[in-house]
Amino acid sequence: MKKLTRFVLCFVLCLALNIPSAGALSVGASSAILIDGESGRVLWEHNAHEKRYIASITKLMTALVVMESGHKLDELVEIKPEYTGAEGSSMYLQSGEKLSIEALMYGLLLASGNDAAVALAGYCSGSVEAFVAQMNRKAALLGMENSHFVNPNGLTQEGHCSTAADMAKLAAACMDNETIAKIVATRSISIGGRTFTNHNKLLWRYEGCVGMKTGYTERSGRTLISCAERSGQRLIVVTLNDPDDWTDHTALLDYGFANFTRTQIVSGGAVRSKLPITGSLLSFVNVETGATIHYPLAQGEQVREEVSLVRWLHAPVTKGQTAGTVTYYLDDEIIAVCPLVYGSSVALNVLSRRNLIDRMLDLFQP
Numbered sequence: 001m002k003k004l005t006r007f008v009l010c011f012v013l014c015l016a017l018n019i020p021s022a023g024a025l026s027v028g029a030s031s032a033i034l035i036d037g038e039s040g041r042v043l044w045e046h047n048a049h050e051k052r053y054i055a056s057i058t059k060l061m062t063a064l065v066v067m068e069s070g071h072k073l074d075e076l077v078e079i080k081p082e083y084t085g086a087e088g089s090s091m092y093l094q095s096g097e098k099l100s101i102e103a104l105m106y107g108l109l110l111a112s113g114n115d116a117a118v119a120l121a122g123y124c125s126g127s128v129e130a131f132v133a134q135m136n137r138k139a140a141l142l143g144m145e146n147s148h149f150v151n152p153n154g155l156t157q158e159g160h161c162s163t164a165a166d167m168a169k170l171a172a173a174c175m176d177n178e179t180i181a182k183i184v185a186t187r188s189i190s191i192g193g194r195t196f197t198n199h200n201k202l203l204w205r206y207e208g209c210v211g212m213k214t215g216y217t218e219r220s221g222r223t224l225i226s227c228a229e230r231s232g233q234r235l236i237v238v239t240l241n242d243p244d245d246w247t248d249h250t251a252l253l254d255y256g257f258a259n260f261t262r263t264q265i266v267s268g269g270a271v272r273s274k275l276p277i278t279g280s281l282l283s284f285v286n287v288e289t290g291a292t293i294h295y296p297l298a299q300g301e302q303v304r305e306e307v308s309l310v311r312w313l314h315a316p317v318t319k320g321q322t323a324g325t326v327t328y329y330l331d332d333e334i335i336a337v338c339p340l341v342y343g344s345s346v347a348l349n350v351l352s353r354r355n356l357i358d359r360m361l362d363l364f365q366p
Helices: 002-017 055-067 101-109 114-125 128-141 164-175 178-184 245-259 356-362
Strands: 031-036 042-046 076-078 098-100 188-191 194-197 209-217 221-230 233-240 261-266 271-278 284-289 293-297 303-309 322-330 333-342
Touching (some): 042 164, 042 245, 055 101, 055 114, 055 128, 055 164, 055 178, 055 221, 076 114, 101 114, 101 188, 164 178, 164 221, 164 233, 233 245, 261 322, 271 303, 293 333
Antiparallel strands (some): 031 042, 221 233, 261 293, 322 333
16 A cells, blocks of 8 residues: 555656656657666666667767777878768768868768768778778677677668667767767867858757767668766667657656666775784774765665675785775666775784894804
């Protein structure tokens, strides 16, 4: 009876605040997912592991591979004839002109230039084919198990596909890259003799939106990745084949912010234990948490912990050296592992066993 009463009160509160409950959420997308961008926790999903065409949100992977290629933003790229004339959206590159990688990156992510994608791929890897191979290697490293890239721009080709869940992993990685995060948050800019305006309407419409990427082809339908931040909490939404994506992203972001709170589950540097130590003038050494960890929690969710720690130790030890771990669980799922470290260095101080007679006898040794 208490559970029923609690559910009714929660439902009434959601209606009063115009906040949809998880069960009430409904989107027009074929696939969709809402995640916490810091922890990766899935807050809501619908067909999130279904493979689909993804269109120009592909360009987030292109941008990430460019940024990790070792090339600098101020390097000039000479536009070759084969970089021009790409179908679909374009930044209208001209053969023979020279643009910086930075300008091409804005053309890639704001104007969604298919030609910019080809130019960046050709310049950074020597050929589009080599660049695409690197895209797939990066996807594997990110754990994008259901993704395969065939081109750097997202134009429809057989075998070029991903899932909402995989693209959310990519989006989180992109937001951790300072340059990409800056570009996708830019509403408009003049650079390289061109002016670009971001296609992402949520930058103007949604409080806290910090960008991401739009996409569309006939085969993929409308695809959209958005990211928003409030009070230090970062949420990411991906929808694939969604005719009403602006509305759906607003609803999903509202749901995430209303129902999950970024909660500190451990503070770095907190003393957790004192371990006995031998071989030193000190009797004990402090053991501290080695990291600060946050996790999104819904009301009523409880985190439990399990500690693994050595029982005693022998000097010397070094400050910051790992002494054990604290594993945090939500229900039976591991959500975080925090290292436990020694709070100070302890030197080896062994008293000499040799007495005065021992020392005198040494004088007579040959």
